[in-house]
Amino acid sequence: MPIARPKPKDARVIAHVDMDCFYVQAEQRKNPELRGLPTAVVQYNSWKGGALIAVSYEARRFGVKRSMRGDEAKKVCPNIQLIQVPVARGKADLNLYRHAGFEVVSILATKGRCERASIDEVYLDLTDAAKSMLLETPPEVLEAIDEEALKSHILGVTDDITDREGNVREWLCRSDADHEDKLLACGAIIIAQLRTKVLEETKFTCSAGIAHNKMLAKLASAMHKPAQQTVVPSSSVKDLLASLPVKKMKQLGGKLGSSLQTDLEVKTIGDLLQFTEEQLQERYGINTGTWLWNIARGINGEEVEDRLLPKSHGCGKTFPGPQALKTTASVENWLNQLCEELSERIQSDLDQNKRLAHTLTVHAKAFKVNDLDFHKKFPSKSCPLRYGTAKIQEDAMKLFVSGLREFLGSQNIGWGVTSLSVTASKLLDIPHGTSIVRFLQDKNPSTSLACSNVSMEEIFPLHPADQNGKQNEVASEEIGDDNDTLVRDKALCRRGTWTRKPKDKAKCSILNYFQGSNSSSCLTKEALDGSFQDHAPLSSSGNQHHSRVNKIKQQGGPAEANNDTGTHPNQTGQKIDTWNFNIEDIDPSMIDELPLEIQREVQGWLQSPKRANTSKRVSSIESSNSSACMTKQALDGFFKDHAPLSSSGSQNYSGTNKIEQGGPAKANNSTGTHRNQTGQKFDMWTLNIEDIDPSIIDELPSEIQREVQGWLRRHKHANTSKRGSSIVHYFSSAKKS
DNA sequence: ACGGCTGCGACG
């Protein structure tokens, strides 16, 4: 739903850059013989020639449209080149286009604040660049204007004119123009240069709109395509909106736009002018009402966010009609495919951008064969994300089963899943390394490439979802044993963060996945499968474990059997439900009352989300303290326990893991992948404070000594408070009092 | 049998 934003006082220069039929261009670059030919990109060629998702301008001239099937396109354009979207793991693979999009973004981001709006669209705030240009080299003193800039369309100025270029030059260089128009002129010149640069460096053409806000820039970029740019001077806005059909405005292409037309009899955006703000608010709510009132006047204060990277990664597939999945085994099979791709993508994100995903979500659409409450939606479920393909697959399946139980209620009937998707979100930057990490890395420069692979298993050995709560109690008892500090430390470490309050426990969405097989009160897997049997039977008897990767070649499924990840024994690990400590929970007024070292740490946390820059909320801040992540070799010789985490029990799950900094960047060449099939290997180690051998401290450089001692001091402080091992816990206690 | 596949933002 649109929301109103305050209008900035000073005029801004905003551009919207839109790649022309981007997927087609990406394919044409890959295969230059396609250039100039009518071309379309299709996916799933099997049914009626596949669905078109991008159409070249040559093909559009024949009347080929998106949303046509390949067969239809052939009818109106017999020579059309239909290029299939790459397929991997039985589903469309968009990585070619994603990577191409990043190429473009990285060029566009050089001239101002840049927001990646989609795989092929970008917003730019060029205000500063335009102002500088106006001060230093205004268009009126330029001897020559960029050729591409001279091809601009200036709304209200160059609409129907014979000597277009001359008029554009005149408009761009007018010395008596409004200040705001001059800024737009500078923006147009800058964008022309950028578009030329994009073309030179990527071979892609794009179109752009230049205006005073995002809404108008977006409108303008679509007005002259392909490979052109359009400027929207303020003076042209009224006429533009007066004739603009409601549905053409972004956000009004759906139900809201329909409501405007049917309920208010508004045909164009200009027609909205007859309503007062209050009238619009009354019908559509405060935010939307004000937003509508503003856009009718060309007002839109939305900022260009400084964001080049996506906020989430998702993989999904639909199973329409007869392809619907009807057994947990087939669902698991497909979830495994989706999770494999997802795992690869978040691993790349980590390698390339040093970001960790913190939440895994599974979505599905499903129906019940017996149709009684056909409307019931399949619920989405999420949990903390653990890295490693096998982990993600395991958790995704648990989430699905949890959703399925809720979906079915007590009914034991057949069902079908018509779509599945897995999403990784809450992508946060790995906090910047502290000096100890840098020191150790600098000291071992070779480790960045030479370090051995460590399985994610060792880094994130346990997961709340797998833990049963029993050991958690044991850990608490161990804490009480003051005679054995080692046990206590380990217990604290094992504890990770806090135990969840009992009332929340019931809410844990993925509880009792395994109870299905050992508790009569829960539905068993067989029961979940209902009476409906899938076409492809299980190869072995039906009582195999869910996590076992089945080797079914399902009808319509991916050609290759999934790689077997080995057995997933019933994890007997403890269950620790955790909750995160939020930045928002910190009352700034109490910071002054904290011990000095805690103050410093807290202030560091408060700064960290700015780096993350991915969401308004930062779910966890534990990740920025207490321990570090380093290369294996960096750790060797410094710390007593070379098998970190595995036996010392200082595990964390990804939501609260204590990584200080990513491991060395993985070599980005194509000579070899480090991934094996049973789960991704990962060149990163986690170091917990508990793993530090005090006897080695003396050997460290003095500044590192101080840092380590600071950690130990804080750790001890938390211990003696008997409230837990982490600084966060300390803080939590302080907050309550 | 539905365009499929993504991704973002607002709301309760």
Added chain:
DNA sequence: TCGTCGCAG
């Protein structure tokens, strides 16, 4: 917060 819904392309 999580989960749902709307919207875009």
